[in-house]
Amino acid sequence: MALKSTVFKIKLNVADLDRHVYEDFSLAVARHPSETDARMMLRVAAFAMHAHEHLQFGRGISTDDEPDLWLKDLTDSIDLWIELGTPDPDRLRKASGRAREVVLYAYGERALKVWWQKNESALARFDNLSVYSVTDDELAALAQLAAPGLELQCTISEGEVLLTSGSQSTQLKPSLLKQARGQ
Template sequence: MALKATIFKVDLSISDMDKHYYADHALTIARHPSESDKRMMLRIIAFAFNAHEQLEFTKGLSDVDTPDLWQKNYSGEIELWIELGQPSEQRIKKGCNQAVQMMVYSYDNNAFDEWWKKEQNALNMRKNLTITTVSETTIEQLADLVERQMQIQVTIQDGQAWFSVNNQTIEVSLNKVKEV
């Protein structure tokens, strides 16, 4: 019998002073059996930094035709395509061709460094692609706080974020490896 996704309920309160975006999001996250707490928290980080009323999680690992998150406009056009990890060049090409903007969020570790060395020349040609890393230590700290029901308050100012989970605050810094 196949393993089923684990459901997480997250009340995410975002105060983004850089974008003047202030909203609460009641998120239901279906975590695929092969997905770790670290990867799930990276999805939440990507959501928080790109928060919009139309940004949503997709089936992610369960559906190879969709990204981890995307934002569509009212006519169904993909405005933002977000992938996690180190996607293949073909996957990035697909996202860049189908969306106005594409973003990749990854852990800042040796695997990313090797991937970036291999793919850098081809990816630098993509004009609508942004690649961002987050410290693996930061992700591990956030993953240690994961519960099935979470209340997370995020404050973003001057490109820095503070995630408050279970009365613990963790600073999250993004490293922009490639910007649009």
């Protein structure tokens, strides 16, 4: 019998001073059995950094044809495709062909260095792709926030993300590795 996803109900308050987005979101985040708390919370942080009323979580890491998060317009065209980790460049090529903008939040410092050295030149040709890295320490701190019934406040200013839940807080500042053209 296959293990089922665990659903986390999260109340997220976003105050994005950079984009002037101030909104509350009620999220139901399904964590796949093979997904860590850290990765799930990075998905939530990515949601906060790109907060929009139509931004949705994909079906998860077990689905190849959907991203971790995406934003579609009213015609079902993909405006924003968000990936996490160190995916195969072919996956990013396909995403770049399907979406107006693609954002990757890469993590896993040791593996990321090797992955970036191997794929940087191939990824350079994708004009609509931005790549950010998240440190292992930031990821571990995000994992500490994971809890059922989470109430999370997120303040974003000058690219820095402050996530607070009760008396716990953590800061996240993704480092830019590659900027999409025109961004």
